[in-house]
Structures are given as structure tokens and as C-alpha cells.
Amino acid sequence: MTIYFYKVPDPYGCFSNFSPHSIHLNGRDWPTVEHYYQAHKFVGTRDEGLIEKIRGVKTPEEAAALGRDRGYEVRSDWEGVKREIMYEAVLTKFLTHRDIQKVLLETGDEAIVEDSPTDYYWGCGAEKTGANHLGKILMEVRSQLRDRAVFTETIVGG
Numbered sequence: 001m002t003i004y005f006y007k008v009p010d011p012y013g014c015f016s017n018f019s020p021h022s023i024h025l026n027g028r029d030w031p032t033v034e035h036y037y038q039a040h041k042f043v044g045t046r047d048e049g050l051i052e053k054i055r056g057v058k059t060p061e062e063a064a065a066l067g068r069d070r071g072y073e074v075r076s077d078w079e080g081v082k083r084e085i086m087y088e089a090v091l092t093k094f095l096t097h098r099d100i101q102k103v104l105l106e107t108g109d110e111a112i113v114e115d116s117p118t119d120y121y122w123g124c125g126a127e128k129t130g131a132n133h134l135g136k137i138l139m140e141v142r143s144q145l146r147d148r149a150v151f152t153e154t155i156v157g158g
């Protein structure tokens with residue numbers, strides 16, 4: 001059965017980028033995946049100072065509000081790089097936190113969908129027709145984690 005997630009307090013809320021799971025990436029600590037993702041919109045722009053500001057805000061909601069403020073300059077290659085940036089951050093999150101890694105692996109081969117009513121790129125949107133890239137990334141990360149587990153068992157543990 002397809003697994004739908006969206007808000008952090010709801011079932012499978014740990015799959016949300018807003019969940020309180022920190023990551024260490026590119027030499028820095030980030031409070032959530034959302035902080036990392038939103039900050040990377042400004043790499044190489046005149047608004048690069050915003051990166052540290054976003055990293056320092058308390059909540060992912062504040063990070064998202066800053067990242068979505070169109071008064072700032074978003075990097076010109078953002079549309080081309082944002083999926084890869086998200087993939088790296090989500091993979092790091094599930095490699096770092098073993099408790100939620102277990103939750104993800106226990107979903108088996110079920111489809112995973114970000115049930116956002118408004119986002120047709122990262123989620124499925126109101127009509128469930130969206131691209132669901134965040135759900136797809138979670139399924140890709142799940143496969144990666146499985147491959148790593150097989151490698152560890154056969155090469156290291158075997």
C-alpha cells in the first residue's frame with residue numbers, strides 16, 4: 001500500500017525534510033534537510049550571506065520562508081541542480097540517523113509519496129498527479145541503504 005507522508009507529527013513524518021534530524025554536509029552542521037536545501041539556493045549569488053543566516057534560524061519553516069523570499073537572488077542553475085542537492089541531503093539524513101533508517105527500510109518496496117496539496121514537483125499535489133521527486137528520492141535512498149547493507153554483510157561481515 002502506498003505510503004503518504006507530509007506533516008512531521010503525522011505517520012511517517014520523519015520522511016519530511018522538516019523533521020528535526022540534523023545533517024553534517026559540506027563541512028557544516030545543518031539543523032534539518034530543509035535548512036540545507038533552502039540555503040543552497042544562494043550559493044555563488046550576491047545574496048550568499050543568506051546561507052549562514054538560513055543555517056542559523058531555529059525552525060525549518062523560517063528556513064523555507066527565507067529561501068522562498070523572491071527579494072533575494074536565487075542561483076541561475078538552481079532548477080538543474082536542486083534534485084541532486086536534495087538527494088545528497090536526504091541520503092546523509094538517513095545514513096546519520098539509524099532509527100529513521102530502520103523506518104525507511106521497513107517500508108519494503110512500497111511506493112512513498114509526499115502528500116503535499118500544493119507542491120507538484122517535490123510532492124503529488126492536490127490531484128495526486130505531481131512528479132513526487134521527494135518520494136522518489138526516498139525510494140532511491142532506500143535502495144542505496146539496502147545495497148550498502150548487502151555490501152557490509154558480504155564484504156565486511158562475511
Ligand SMILES: Nc1nc(O)c(N)c(N[C@@H]2O[C@H](COP(=O)(O)O)[C@@H](O)[C@H]2O)n1
Nearest residue numbers: 006007016017018034068116119122134
Ligand atoms: N512540511 C512541509 N511544509 C511545507 O509547507 C512544504 N512546502 C513542504 N514541502 C517541502 O518544501 C520544500 C520545497 O521548497 P521550495 O518550494 O523548493 O522552496 C521541499 O523540502 C518540500 O519537500 N513540506
